[in-house]
Amino acid sequence: MDPHLLRTFVTVARLGSFSAAAAELGYTQSAVSQQIAALEADLGLPLLHRRPVAPTFAGERLLEHAGPLLLRHRAARADVLRAAAGPARRLTVAASPLACTPAVTRALALERVEVTLRTVARERVAEQVASGSAGLGLVDGIAAPSDPLRLPDVGPLSGFGIAEEExxxxxxxxxxxxxxxxxxxxxxxxxxxxxxxxxxxxxxxxxxxxxxxxxxxxxxxxxxxxxxxxxxxxxxxxxxxxxxxxxxxxxxxxxxxxxxxHRVEVVYGEGGGRAAALAAQLRQPSSSTPPGTSAPGS
Known part of the structure; x- marks a missing residue:
């Protein structure tokens, strides 16, 4: 399936309107209608009721897969671009609200690299790293001692625990x-x-x-x-x-x-670079750092 057609389908289904989807995506309404028709022809199934606009049974099933598929597509594109670009001088770190403990923040420094810290919801940290919106992620959660957090499988990511406390x-x-x-x-x-x-x-x-x-x-x-x-x-x-x-x-x-x-883990993409260097630096913020673990896809 063409990811552009899939993105248009998801937008129409979310907004419940061909015209609203066209305005959001920057297309004409007829172009949106043609893209939906092309996707339906590819699958051989109707995906949207037209009056009112709502997913069919087949459309509902496709929506269940669409989010992960589109994220994987963005992750693959970001991974290729990241590898081709080489080491960056700027690094965006996506962190969940309680991930930046004192021990972690003391290690958030990398020579000759400007770091921007962005707070996002816990469930979005791995997604932002996979899609290339952030070069490195810090996610916190609750787990048994030394057990890894349950992170979403959103692409080829590496990760490990860097802090635990009561x-x-x-x-x-x-x-x-x-x-x-x-x-x-x-x-x-x-x-x-x-x-x-x-x-x-x-x-x-x-x-x-x-x-x-x-x-x-x-x-x-x-x-x-x-x-x-x-x-x-x-x-x-x-x-x-x-x-x-x-x-x-x-x-x-x-x-x-x-x-x-309370456990904090660092998550980063494949290919080394500044993110991997900062991850290595974060790996030893204190003597109480838990043993390394692997994030999904690593």
Whole structure:
């Protein structure tokens, strides 16, 4: 399938309009109609209902494959261009909100290279590296000690763990549990929680604890960690953060069950260059660096 035709199909399906897709893609409406017709002829199946515009059953199945296919296409193009261009003087690093721990940020320097750090959602880090939007990625998550994170398979990437630390439950001052030496996550299922990108998602808390609950009391859509801490301190909900994120350890209690840690991994494309050099530098930020692991596709 022609990736250009596939991209047009995805855009029409997403917008529910041939004219809106034409405006977004910079085509005429007739050109969009011709591209959809060509894709349908190639497959021998109708992919879109016309009135109203909506995917057919076959179109719905194609949409399930379209995202990964288009990403793979962008990743292949970026990989070829990256190899042909040689070492770059500028490097963009895509990082999830809690990936830049103090130990990691101290190592974010490469001689004669200008580094731009971009914060993105956890699930988009590997995608940005694969597509060439970023030369290197830093992604954080929760895992058993020394276990690799579950990263999406988006292309030929290499990666390894560079930092692990304990997790703490952030409580407001005077909370009845603030005097505990440790807390089990399952015992906090009835509590109200904060939902924020710069914190462990509530859905992940349920998965880790193996129980329902963890009701969201307050949602914050920003990435500012200070705001998350202020919201927790004001009693808007509990949150789970890596220990180094707290300015005052008295504000949190260590998570002792389940036995999991906050883990940071570096992800980069094939071919060496500045990204590989910075990855090698990040590999040894401290003596507590976990053993190397491989990202999908490595």
């Amino acid at each position: 997790l703490v439950v952030v409580l407001p001052a005077g909370h009845p549990l603030s005097g505990r030496r440790g807390l089990a996550l399952a015992d906090l299922a009835a509590a109200l929680w904060l939902q924020a990108p710069a914190a462990v998602p509530v859905e992940r808390l349920r998965e880790l604890a193996g129980v329902d609950g963890f009701r969201v009391a307050f949602r914050y859509d920003g990435d500012d960690l200070r705001t998350v801490l202020n919201l927790a301190a004001a009693g808007h909900g509990l949150t789970l953060l890596p220990a180094s994120a707290l300015p005052d350890r008295a504000a949190g209690v260590a998570l002792v069950a389940p036995r999991v840690v």
